[in-house]
Amino acid sequence: MMKFKLGSAYFAILGVITLAFGGLEVVTGLPGIEGLSTGALEIPPDLWRGIIIFFAGAFITAGAFKLRDIHGLGMSTFGSIMLWIIAGCDIFTRIMESIPNGAGGLNSLEGFLATYGPPYSPALFLLPFSLVIFYFIKEVEK
Amino acid sequence: MPRTSLSVDERWKLIDSISKQVVLRGKYKHTLKDVISDLSVRPMTGIPLALAVLFGFWAFFGAFAGFFTDGFAVPAFDDHFLPAIQRAFPGEGGPLYWIFVGDPGAPSCFEAFGVLTSGLFVAFGVVLPAIVAFYLVLTILEDTGYLPRLAVLVDTVFHKIGLHGFAIVPTILSLGCNVPAVAASRVLETKKQRFMMMSLLAVFIPCGAQIGVMEELLPEYVPAILAFLFFGYFVTGAVLSRLIPGRSPEILIDVPPYRSPIMKNVATKTWARVSGFIKMAVPAVLGGIVVVNLLYLLGVIDWLADALEPIFVVWFGVPAVTVGALVMAFLRKDMAVGMLGGMAAAGLLTTGELITSVVLVSIYFPCLATFIMLWKEGGVRDLLKSLAILTVSFFVFGGLMHGIVALAGV
Numbered sequence: 001m002m003k004f005k006l007g008s009a010y011f012a013i014l015g016v017i018t019l020a021f022g023g024l025e026v027v028t029g030l031p032g033i034e035g036l037s038t039g040a041l042e043i044p045p046d047l048w049r050g051i052i053i054f055f056a057g058a059f060i061t062a063g064a065f066k067l068r069d070i071h072g073l074g075m076s077t078f079g080s081i082m083l084w085i086i087a088g089c090d091i092f093t094r095i096m097e098s099i100p101n102g103a104g105g106l107n108s109l110e111g112f113l114a115t116y117g118p119p120y121s122p123a124l125f126l127l128p129f130s131l132v133i134f135y136f137i138k139e140v141e142k
Numbered sequence: 143m144p145r146t147s148l149s150v151d152e153r154w155k156l157i158d159s160i161s162k163q164v165v166l167r168g169k170y171k172h173t174l175k176d177v178i179s180d181l182s183v184r185p186m187t188g189i190p191l192a193l194a195v196l197f198g199f200w201a202f203f204g205a206f207a208g209f210f211t212d213g214f215a216v217p218a219f220d221d222h223f224l225p226a227i228q229r230a231f232p233g234e235g236g237p238l239y240w241i242f243v244g245d246p247g248a249p250s251c252f253e254a255f256g257v258l259t260s261g262l263f264v265a266f267g268v269v270l271p272a273i274v275a276f277y278l279v280l281t282i283l284e285d286t287g288y289l290p291r292l293a294v295l296v297d298t299v300f301h302k303i304g305l306h307g308f309a310i311v312p313t314i315l316s317l318g319c320n321v322p323a324v325a326a327s328r329v330l331e332t333k334k335q336r337f338m339m340m341s342l343l344a345v346f347i348p349c350g351a352q353i354g355v356m357e358e359l360l361p362e363y364v365p366a367i368l369a370f371l372f373f374g375y376f377v378t379g380a381v382l383s384r385l386i387p388g389r390s391p392e393i394l395i396d397v398p399p400y401r402s403p404i405m406k407n408v409a410t411k412t413w414a415r416v417s418g419f420i421k422m423a424v425p426a427v428l429g430g431i432v433v434v435n436l437l438y439l440l441g442v443i444d445w446l447a448d449a450l451e452p453i454f455v456v457w458f459g460v461p462a463v464t465v466g467a468l469v470m471a472f473l474r475k476d477m478a479v480g481m482l483g484g485m486a487a488a489g490l491l492t493t494g495e496l497i498t499s500v501v502l503v504s505i506y507f508p509c510l511a512t513f514i515m516l517w518k519e520g521g522v523r524d525l526l527k528s529l530a531i532l533t534v535s536f537f538v539f540g541g542l543m544h545g546i547v548a549l550a551g552v
Contacts, residue, residue, distance in 0.1 A: 028166055028326075048193065048197055049197065051190070051193065052190060052193055052194045052197055055194075056190075056195075059187065059190075061427035070171075070172050070173070070174060070177055071172070073174065073177075074174055074175075074177025074178055074180075074181065075181065075187075076173060077177075077178060078177075078181045078187060078191070079177055081178070081194075082190065082191060082194040085195065085197070085198040086194065086195045086197070086198070087200065089197070089198050089202065089205070089347070092201070092202060093201065093203055093204075093205040093383035096206065096208065096209035096213075097205075097209075098207040099209065099213065100209065100213030100214060102213070102214075102217070103217050104213075104214055104216075104217030104218050104221060104222070105184075136535075137174060140174075141174075
């Protein structure tokens with residue numbers, strides 16, 4: 001019982017943070033506004049990404065308050081899947097960019113590793129935190 | 143006792159005893175898969191998911207095709223293959239040289255426009271990675287069971303233009319290649335729906351090969367161009383739905399459960415589609431370049447450019463040199479867009495003119511393979527009606543694009 005209460009609080013907070021990041025991406029995606037980059041975090045100026053992450057956050061939050069119920073858990077999982085799609089695209093793009101060196105050959109080891117360094121998009125930051133949903137899926141399935 | 147000697151009562155008893163052993167009775171509990179499946183088809187939640195899936199589709203397409211095209215094909219073709227063939231091919235400046243190698247001073251394969259330079263580069267360096275990426279994702283979406291859910295989701299929108307949700311299948315297929323998409327329009331019930339679907343696909347949906355070349359030339363404008371073409375698709379669909387007599391019946395869609403795709407099946411289906419595309423597209427790309435280069439050498443393209451100059455310059459706002467690309471578009475639209483890219487690189491087209499020209503190539507005559515398919519599926523009468531729709535759309539939406547580009551100041 002206690003772990004579901006903690007889980008609800010966790011996913012409510014994660015959902016709100018996701019929603020806020022989505023909102024920021026929407027704002028930076030508007031014409032005339034530059035993308036933001038602060039150290040390890042980079043908010044790409046992409047309106048569509050922002051809309052998707054915003055809705056992902058809304059769905060994670062909406063499901064968080066009924067996490068014990070399959071419908072609530074389903075809603076949070078649904079939002080997490082949307083987040084995973086965006087994060088998966090970011091990871092795939094980095095992999096594709098890390099291999100060639102731009103002159104038709106393969107990248108050096110330093111160049112290859114540098115591609116995986118910061119800054120990261122909000123979706124990549126939020127990805128590991130959203131994977132906690134698997135624990136609750138297992139718990140509900142029990 | 144032989145089975146044939148059982149009475150009716152005995153048979154029912156046997157059925158009861160078997161069913162007691164194999165059928166489980168109880169209250170059905172919703173699983174997580176059921177909940178996610180329901181959420182995928184409800185507009186409030188399904189539309190954001192559809193956006194995420196389409197975004198993922200696009201991002202994968204761009205990253206995968208960019209990896210092969212920009213990462214390896216462009217440097218290999220432009221820095222090594224092109225200079226080597228420009229030096230090695232005999233008879234520089236002669237007719238054979240122009241047909242097979244193209245412009246001897248061209249700095250890139252896009253600009254050379256020879257069979258062995260632009261032809262091989264576009265076919266294998268640009269189009270092939272784009273097509274592999276497209277069919278791979280399409281097959282995964284099919285095998286997971288997402289496509290029927292998308293059909294349910296868009297059913298209401300398609301009803302507004304006299305079609306139904308399953309029209310999404312030929313529409314998405316068409317983003318790969320128009321030919322199988324025209325064949326797939328058979329999933330629609332009535333003659334009116336099939337005719338409308340074929341015409342809309344032929345006019346407004348660019349194929350994956352063309353999108354791949356557009357992505358290479360105008361990456362930042364591709365979403366806007368596609369949005370404009372989809373706008374034309376729905377507006378023309380709504381008009382046709384009111385003009386063409388016939389029925390647009392309701393349908394029931396069987397939605398299968400979500401499943402994990404089996405990699406072997408995905409690989410087999412993707413390969414079947416890609417190999418079919420290679421067999422059809424590569425000879426058409428290479429043959430198309432021969433035909434267009436011959437027309438250039440014979441002066442036919444220049445004559446057409448002079449004759450059509452008033453329409454092109456005044457109505458569409460593009461220079462008459464784009465006539466050559468439109469002739470090419472009948473053979474291969476991807477190659478036609480590549481040809482426009484070469485013109486832009488040579489300074490013959492501004493960005494705005496390039497955008498308008500790309501739209502014109504998209505809504506202009508369908509490529510030869512699609513043309514034959516339209517003929518086969520609809521007969522001569524439907525083909526002629528499709529061409530009439532195409533002519534009107536070409537002038538209306540081409541002129542509209544000219545206006546938008548002029549207003550936006552691109």
